[in-house]
Amino acid sequence: MKVAHVTLYPPKNSKHTSGSGVASYSKNLITSIQASAHTQSVVCNVIDSPEQYAEDSLDVRRVFVKKPSFIIAVHKELKKLDADVVHIQQELALYGGIVTAFLLQWLVFLWRKKVVITLHGVVDPSKIDAKFVNENNSRLPVWIVKLAFRIIYTPLVKWSQKVIVHEHYFKSILIKSYGVDAKKIIVVPHGVESLVAFEKQNAREKLQLSKNADVVLFMGYATGYKGIDLLIEGFGEYAKINRNAVLVIGAGKHPKLHDNEAYLKEYQRLQDKAAKIIPAGQYRWEGFIDETEIGLYYSASDVSLYPYTTAISSSGPMSFAIGYEKPFLVSTAFADIFAQYPHLLFERSPEAMATRLDYFFSHRNEYSETSSLMKSERTWSNVGQRTVRAYETITGLESGSE
Template sequence: MKKIKELFHKYNQPDTLMVFSSYALKDGDISKQNALAWYTKELLSSLPKSQKIIVLAENVKGNSNKIIQKDNILIIPCWQKRNFCSILKNLYYYSVFNRAKNVLIQFEFNYFGHIFGPLIMLFTLAYLKILNKKVLFQLHEIVTNLYIIRKQINLTNKAALHFFNFSLNVFYKLINFFVDKILVTESSLAAKFKKITGSNKVMILPIMVKSQLQKVEKNEFNHLKNIYKLKNKFVILFFGYLSWYKGIDWLVDIFPHLKKKVPNLTLVVAGDASPTLVGDKHYDHWYANLKSKMKKEKDIIHTGFISNNDVELWLSTSDLLILPYKVFKSSSGPLSWALSYNKPVIFSIPLKEYKKSDDFAYALKKSDLTDSDIFFDLNAKSLANLIQNLKIGQLKKFTKNLAETRSEKTVSTKLLNIFNPANNKKINNNAKSLLLKALRLAIR
């Protein structure tokens, strides 16, 4: 108990960053949590070790609920999905760490495992405003019209859709009222939020691209190719949690037609059911049907959930990453992995919204790629034509160019400057000092 008090005192400082999010303590935890668990861990790990961080983390079933200190990060597992009381327990910690003024909240819908998640979040934000905390709210998905994802959420009643669309708009406006800054990952998402709220608080923080990755040994992926008989095969990879909006069911359905055009094709589906959706009857039925279809196709390999190390191995083994999304409502985590490994990637037409981000559009132009070289319509003919005419060299150049603008250092520095504007002043002062020195030398 004494040690805990000492830790609390150590971290209860004005420059400490408090973070509310799922957090992957172990590699396997991501299979039980959500993509934000991985994202948050990577983002916080990229910050300087001098930056004190408190994570109010999800308490994963089967894990210890002990408070842990890892380097500069104090991890407090204190809330669980579908447990209203445990989520409200966070309010206690926001009060205990009364000197810590900066709070970063990671949010996506269905985060808490039930429909009341957004209401709980609004209540939390109101409390933080009373405490006079500076809140950075990162919205990882923005949907302005539920009609486009009606098949995923199993909502087709027009009156219900109208009601929930209205509620969404109110939610976004209240978020904008309560917080100091809104963080989104792409320009398209920022534009959608601004259109609804008229906000001037929105800032873009892209998913960072890791630069220091372990190289996969040649014998490792040769071994994998031998096990799955991938020699002389063209391997396309889809990985991540399996959801309707990501288009994996469409890809599996058109795969037999695709094989007729590209006979040596193998599809690797490296992912499993979404932990935030498992238990929903509609989703469970959809997923069971998807698994059944994949099992029937001899050239579809479904690995199930894979660890980070296995992601690296499959990326090294595959020839191409595919993102066949039906809807653009959030940035793709697998894309950042592809950028890290300089892996060619192709996108469905709905993902053309990425082009609204200046760095994405510039990377395309710099790589001498047109839309038809990287985007495909959601039909077998269009996808087959793109695969048969791939410009591998230019696609690799594109991933390299985009990776440079979203590097670990660039993104972490941007986050530091957002919640601590003093960093900007230091940078500006240093720049002015260097400029003055240069002028003095020039005069001499």
């Protein structure tokens, strides 16, 4: 079976880079499938200039720049490859700005008899309100944003042969809000790497963190729905009852917004808020954390926090926590996803977050096996096998683009 992957892809000899977690996701997925002896090509983004090369026994073709013309470059390359399956990774504005998000549907239409699409985020239009719009750095009226999501997602799921999502919760949204046939949707969890944590005290020494501190980690790009206001307020409450607690804020500036004046002003507001609410010795604002240090930060922490206001996609940073088998806590935005793990959840209020942190540090043994269990269910080898089964359901269909 010949598979062409359309995605962002990390530079040679790297995996976790700034810009999008989809790039590292794709590399993990594709290399896990490679063991299955399928012929694979990666049609991906240009780094410095267009090029074609082999890496990990894969055919990598860097042919498009993230702008509206990307669909022309990708379509031409797909015609050369004539693959049995075209697997497209989708995240809002992944291939450029909002215009490219609308244009992607035409690429799906052209290759509709061969397309498997992975939706890394699924937004329920019924849940879009003024708060959601504001958190996602938009000034458009709510009704326009709702309409835009329907216009973007409906053709993608209609014209694809199979749709992959990472959680059953997202499948239910596609069925109820977008009218997708349940048989068309395949749930394949976000894979987690088989990572080995450093010894905690060694990691803390390298990061200059106290060996006796109760260390709480937040990692991820600073965007509205990540709940950084709640993170700061909730930890501020907890810091009042635990002077030994330290919050490490690995909130990098989002690469798509680094030149946006309003976004930079909001980023500074959050930094100022942390300085005002949390005692100086009980937090560190680290900003973007390079991939070479990710393991150190998770190894040095006792628990990581995900106080999101809404669950619109699987969390890459959370996958690190699972991969390193480290405890984590999440807001009730993830209640439908982690319903079987109620001890992980806290209501979206500062007091509730502080209470959950207090419970965690008093009952650590209750959290020791949760990430290990999730890790066993979400290995990349398992994810690769399940993805290949999705390919196999369509390889008997008529091939070719129209």
